[in-house]
Amino acid sequence: MARAARSALVLGLLALAALLGAAAWTLWDTDVPEGLRLPEVEASAVLNADLLEEARDFERFLRISYLVSLVVVIVVFALYARYGGRFVRESAAGRIGTGMLLGMLGLAILWLVQTPFGLVDHWWQRRHGVSELGYDEWLIINWFALGGEFLFLCLALLIVMGLAGPLRFWWWVPGGFVFVGLVALFTFVSPYMIPAQEEPPPWVVDQANQLAAEQGLPEIPVRVQVVESWEAPNAAATGLGPTRRVILWDTMLLSFGEDEIRVVLGHELGHHSANHLWKNVGWYALFAFPGALAIALITRRRGGMREPLAVPLALLVFVVLQTLALPLQNAITRHMEEEADWIALETTQDPDGARNLFQGFAREALLDPDPPWWSYHLTETHPVIVDRVAMAEAWRDRRER
């Protein structure tokens, strides 16, 4: 009987793995032509020698800081997993409330040890003119950001520990669905949570409408976000269905001309036309269920997620899993960004505009056009600049052929 049950479990797990694999295959599908060969582009072709040196120097420092900070984070959470249970005595709350307190204190300690790294990074960015934010503003923003993290963590622990009460180990099954639903909901409402949105100039709206029509989309609203004290340009596609929106930072309009902005619009609309935000939710689901299962399994020795004492350990497991999954997650986002770049090229038909845009990104944000491989896998959520320029050239070659 036991053998039959074990076989059924193995079969079930295999079926689940096959299902996840099939889902991943479907989500990986892209409009970028199969077998597209990118030409070699040298970093020196993107930035002049001086700027290239500065960008590399700038990013080298941030990479080292990131690595040290990552190690510190894991060490801190490991120590917290070991000793964090002591803070139970600081709570007069019940099971879930105490779990929330332990979770928040874990993040609080993390904030304390990460703040020096953040301040040093900020000093570096100010020194290179990437940010004009004052140190006091930086601290205040980070302080309130911590408050937001507390809130999300409390909500997550409320769900997990609330479900773990009656369901014990099996909380992760409904918990996974709840978290996926929440991510979808958050994506849906996120356009309304972005502050300081303004109407764009009329020509931006005209271009966006024209590109949206070419991509088979209805008119997608475009908003300009006023970003004070930050020099680097950026843009984003947000929302789902009726809340879909394209956000341009005002720094984007200040840094680039109409051709480059047109490519940016094509790129962000490309995210919408390729359903990348829905795909994000799908990818999240693929990570959420195994991740929740891993947390449920590992925290069993602390009584499972029903017990507040399991929370510090769960935080450690979460951070370690997230770190391990980083290369894969970055590969997925890079894959989607490549597709958005390709769609932008297809609809704008402007490889020169794209090339100028990518070069401008590197120049304004001091991006290393060709970072080392480990940084590429660990930190790059977008294709590196040389690859993006290469894609523009590849599109031109295909068209000329």
Place this chain on the structure above:
Amino acid sequence: MEPHPIRMVVEDDLERSRLTVFFRLLLAIPHIIWLILWGIAVFFVGILSWFIVLFTARLPQSLHDFSSAYVRYGTHVYGYVLLAASPFPGFTGTEGSYPVDLEIDPPAPQSRWKTAFRIFLAFPAFLVTSALLGGPGGGGGGSSTSGGSEEMYYYWGGSMGLAFTIAILAWFACMVRARMPNGFRDALAFCLRYAAQTYGYLLFLTDRYPYGDPRQNPVPAPPPPRAIALSADEDLHRSRLTVFFRLLLAIPLFIWLLLWTIPVVFVLIFGWLAAIALGRFPDPFHRFVGAWLRYTIHVLAFVTLVANPFPGFTGTPGTYPVDLHIDPPERQSRWTILFRSLLAFPAIVVETALSFALWIVAFLSWFAAMATGRMPSGLRALGEWSLGYYGQAYGYLYLLTGTYPYSGPPAVDVPEAVEEAAPVDTWPEPPEAPSFSAS
């Protein structure tokens, strides 16, 4: 604990003349002018005292007498203006000459370090004094506003200070009844005592820091029984980590409180209608609103550092070190239920001023707890008083009780040493609820 070198003596019979109450501010003008002139002299004497104490570690008797008389005279004048006492005071600040008086110990050796940095060390005490008595020196209220009416009201209540807020309400009470509400007088006595200790500290009469525990007021008689009362343990330990992040840690508590408040609003509306019909607040409503009010106290105690542990989310009695006892529902006068929001208005005004003091307590305690890992006992007791009054005032407003809030400081646990040191206080009658009581 040794009794503080500056102690308050109250021999007031609560009787007030309507005529002098009506013209009180005008009658006090000569005293205010004299206080200002004397204050100018004391300013220079204070500087001289600083040098002398810094080098000799002791204030000469002559300077001590001069400054003592000034502090005592200031207490007499403020006592008169604030209606804490009835008779017109003399101009000399003589000991034993006024019903609200100070007993000040003779000069004693002082720490040179504390003397050197006295002006900085006195800053927290001045903050508390400003919350209790109004701006430094008891100056007037704020008129500059920047927000909606609620903000304006709060700012007004806060900057006026507890004592001036009470004095305004007491003026009406005295005009109606020719008698000072006992709770008001006791609260004023505490404010005056703390202010006198602060000025005494600043003028080098003593190097003992002002003590904020309102329970050390010379109140020999117990306060009237209350349907809503605060209980608190004596644990002063504070975790620096949770203190540092206290406001952020409270975010989920605030959100939960906000969500809980939504049904409470509807329950209060229906409960008010039901109470008018039944003459009592229905049991289920009483439990629901009572738990919510208790939870509010838990959250406020956590945020303001009056308590240390992270509270739960249910407002269950007995689950938190700072807790609110609420008596079961009782019969109440239908008239007082009908006009409850109007009747509760004075109590809410007092509560607003006390809440301002509570946030000053929280602000100062944050630094103290970060430095020492402990909550100063005086500040904590002051916080407890504020929270207790909050519970009473809102419990009355929300129909949980028909007993009017008692604004006097809690009179429990008066240390024996203080009782021994203080002269015999003659309190002509047991305390009673303020005259606004409609129950």
